[in-house]
Amino acid sequence: MQKTTNRPVIIEWRDGQPYSSLFQDVYFSSDNGALETEYVFLQGNNLAKRWFELHSNHFVIAETGFGSGLNFICAAKLWLATAPKEATLHFISTERYPLSLQDITAALQPWSELHEFSAPLIASYESICNGEPVNMLYGNRVQLSLLIGDAAESLQALVVTDDRINLVYPKIDAWFLDGFSPAKNPDMWQPALFEQMARLSKQESTFATFTCAGVVRKGLLAAGFEVTKQAGFGKKREMLFGRFTGHTNATVVSMMDL
Numbered sequence: 001m002q003k004t005t006n007r008p009v010i011i012e013w014r015d016g017q018p019y020s021s022l023f024q025d026v027y028f029s030s031d032n033g034a035l036e037t038e039y040v041f042l043q044g045n046n047l048a049k050r051w052f053e054l055h056s057n058h059f060v061i062a063e064t065g066f067g068s069g070l071n072f073i074c075a076a077k078l079w080l081a082t083a084p085k086e087a088t089l090h091f092i093s094t095e096r097y098p099l100s101l102q103d104i105t106a107a108l109q110p111w112s113e114l115h116e117f118s119a120p121l122i123a124s125y126e127s128i129c130n131g132e133p134v135n136m137l138y139g140n141r142v143q144l145s146l147l148i149g150d151a152a153e154s155l156q157a158l159v160v161t162d163d164r165i166n167l168v169y170p171k172i173d174a175w176f177l178d179g180f181s182p183a184k185n186p187d188m189w190q191p192a193l194f195e196q197m198a199r200l201s202k203q204e205s206t207f208a209t210f211t212c213a214g215v216v217r218k219g220l221l222a223a224g225f226e227v228t229k230q231a232g233f234g235k236k237r238e239m240l241f242g243r244f245t246g247h248t249n250a251t252v253v254s255m256m257d258l
């Protein structure tokens, strides 16, 4: 496993899009990263409906692989449009190889329709990466915690007491499983990650991921998630979404032939 450092990772740019030399993989779909986020992570977790009907003052998302923050700002935009004004979105993300301020700024630049959401993130990005624990953004309606380090290790360090995480927020409502393809980043997609997901999930917590790799399907099933397969975004044939039940004897449901 590679070491985590506080130094920003060095990346390449291919056709104006960020590309990881370390993992030989893209940060988001070359078809359209923002539409991919909407299809895979926002719709995959049914967030618009859940937030429109929210009867709580908190909703907690956890993500593996913050990258450019595109998933974060798309989620924040939807939250502001659909959730009750008094509720707070807690967005916990993990990142082992943070982008530099210059690269995250360039990566988010093409999404002009998202500039009002990317600008506050970029303005706070360096203090967020330096471990600022509570970052309130968008009129204090969204709280971002970026945990620098390996996803499973960072999640393992979160303490659960009386169904609250670090005494601050409730357990996780929805997971964004990002983090480069399992074939290119096998270190991250390990049973330890799925076990932490189970430990930190609320009953009925949901997840969505762009991949349908066997190691992910099997890992999630073994950790007590119900797993459904559906058509993927763009060139990807399949993706997965599902929910936490705590039962480890489920099988994969397929929506591919419906």
Ligand SMILES: C[S@@+](CC[C@H](N)C(=O)[O-])C[C@H]1O[C@@H](n2cnc3c(N)ncnc32)[C@H](O)[C@@H]1O
Pocket: 026, 027, 028, 064, 065, 066, 067, 068, 069, 070, 071, 072, 094, 095, 096, 097, 098, 149, 150, 151, 152, 178, 179, 180, 185, 187, 188
């Ligand atoms: C495909 S990119 C994520 C894209 C991102 N969600 C976005 O909105 O731009 C994958 C990210 O996972 C990070 N990553 C890779 N291995 C990791 C690990 N073991 N723990 C945490 N993050 C990891 C990479 O550094 C990279 O930023």
